[in-house]
Amino acid sequence: MSNDFDLPSNPAEAAILASGLRVEAREMPQLIRRVLRRLPADADTIRAELVAVRRKFWAKAAMEMASRAGQPWVRRADAEAAAKRLQDPEATPRALRMALDDAVAERLRDVADNAESALEIIAGEQAEEGHPLSGERMAALAQAVAEAHGLSTAATAEFVLRAGRTAERRQQDLRSAEKAAREKRREEVTRLRAWEKSLIGIEGVPKLLHCSEREALRWVGAGLIPVARKIRSAKGGRELWQFDPAEIVPLRRELQAWRAAEQMARPERARAPDQQRPTQIGRAAALAGRGSKEANQAVARAAALDRYAAHFATARAMIRRITIITGPTNSGKSHMALDRLAAAESGMALAPLRLLAHEFREALAARGVQASLATGEERMPVHGSRHLAATVEMCPFHNPVDVALIDEAQLLHDRDRGAAWTAAIMGVPARQVFVLGAPECIPMVKRIAALCGDEVEEISLERKSPLHAASRSIGFGELRAGDALIAFSRRDVMDLREQLVKRGRKVAVVYGALSPEVRRAEAARFRNGEADIVVATDAIGMGLNLPIRRVIFSTLRKFDGEERRELNSQEVKQIGGRAGRFGHHEGGIVAVLAGGGEPGFIQAMMDAPPAPPAELRPQVQPDAEIIAAVAAEIGSDSLFGVLARIQRAVLRKDDPNYRLADMTQALAIASAIDGVAGLSLMDRWTYALCPVDERDNGITRLAQWAVEHGAGRPVRPPLAGRLPPPDRASGEELQRAEKIHKRLVAWRWMALRFAAAYPDFTEAEAETDRLDSWIEDVLRQQRRTKAATRAA
Known part of the structure; x- marks a missing residue:
């Protein structure tokens, strides 16, 4: 004792x-x-x-x-x-x-x-x-x-x-691949530094080519002499062009043909050669040099990132008209564009999420049009259909159609996915392109249209039902049926849900870690009255048309991946606009939970005009064609080396028309898999595009898959094993199931591109469906269990 x-x-x-x-x-x-x-x-x-x-x-x-x-x-x-x-x-x-x-x-x-x-x-x-x-x-x-x-x-x-x-x-294979990747990365860094040191300015070109300064300037302007890199000088900010001597010296044998072409292009009473426009000389000289390796290099450079619109040859061959349809949430943007799309003989609808791609497909079906479906992880072809619903990244650039719809164009400004919207708007091969989004997207869409030479029309729609900001905050006990409570993390969503369940409320949840199928099931529960309150992250702000009367923010601050900050006007409008769905409520109310912030802030954000974009240059990123061209030019099979060269030399930071998208994750994946034997450069580039979560060891997992793939062994899908009965599942087990589901998404994405290496697609689909059902059962069963506990 x-x-x-x-x-x-x-x-x-x-x-x-x-x-x-x-x-x-x-x-x-x-x-x-x-x-x-x-x-x-x-x-x-x-x-x-x-x-x-x-x-x-x-x-x-x-x-x-x-x-x-x-x-x-x-x-x-x-x-x-x-x-x-x-x-x-x-x-x-x-x-x-x-x-x-x-x-x-x-x-x-x-x-x-x-x-x-x-x-x-x-x-x-x-x-x-x-x-x-x-x-x-x-x-x-x-x-x-x-x-x-x-x-x-x-x-x-x-x-x-x-x-x-x-x-x-397997460990030995992985260690060997990691060692080879480190060695290759060191070699490529050394190669890049040596290349940068070898570059010369325009003043050094005449000496290498054995030509005059004026000739060198004309031929550079005509695109016959390739520019290796464009930078800004530290003094005065003047643009400096740099050239690779290894590319310049072989051009000496072309000088005679270029000069002869200039003579052919000059009429009898022509001006002096130095007074002629470089474009005229360039056409003639290009004819004389057609078929040469150097001319091919010039063509490759013409298709580089600083002339990104030229990549989309099918779209550039068409006369396109872009119609920008803007308006707040619940203004009928999608309805108007879908009507036009359904009336066309052929077309495509491009959505930001797999969930929305499915909704577009269903909306077309409701209009009597059967459409195929294409997302990163699934294909649902419809024989004979000339319509397609797809995620933006799956845009087919070589299949001309009459009408295309591109939704949520304000994501042009998104740090992670903005380049996909640039490519879609620039490259979608449609005669009529409807670009939908918030008013903030207008300046950049116009900029893209100007770079493509397309005509632009603007349509601005008004909200169909009124939306008001509440004059006071809402207490937790005042929440009632038809409310959507918004948080900005999964943990906060589950904590708020728990508090509401303890008060006897029936709750549905929507957050990013849930699959589209579970989100739709939870939304259906709210829609049919099985749940009277939905607790959601800002994932609810895109798609999921719900009969919400009030949107109530639990907080007016969020962590955006870099810092904790106040919500901006676009976020408040996008999320708050889900309140007062037309046909369900006469109007909507946007409020803040007591203790979550000042009610006046919501009114100020709703009244704020569209914020001028901090950057008008659209984001661009390399595609397979650019990767192959740069690899051939620098003579390297290293994906890391190719991406590093693109980052350092292909598109300068102050390019007037474009800005390079963030390639941090692609470079990290390249660093991890560059040493894997048995994978080609294009194979590795495909791996670099796979949607993985770095916070969940996604890159390490991808490298392990790559090693198995390269060794000729099948890559097995992630499996959850036996799951506990839904009524006995813990929060930890629910979160684990969500993570495995997300890993299956990445596995299925790879399987659609490497079917032989990822052969168990049917098993992966079955496991995905099983997890979907189990997660939804857990969310449903936990409510019943708690209710039963209270009754007892």
């Missing part, structure tokens, strides 16, 4: 002291609270409560045991399950270890029907989380799996040996 206490201060403490049980000082306050709820309490009751108090410490100790033993596959849920198995408050470390082994063995049995599948799933989880097992640890895991599934001694030995050898081979 503890001697650290004075006279008991209450009956619970007296009962604990009288029980004769050893109680630590740090345990006493919590134990007293638990015993107070069960008075009168005998020794057995106090003993049970002491065990309950100590389980948290036992779970922590169990995790430490697993860490010391080198068992990263042990989860916190295993440790908690082990702690629950102990009933003796004086349980020894040996008893805890045995309980942990039993809990882990139970999970290893439950995860799959046989040892092979269980090992694949558990080892896959470790790899997916960025911690692939070494040969030694894989063997230890295989031993535990074999014992859990009751394999014989001989079968276990063979199973363990095979698992260890496979893991060691």
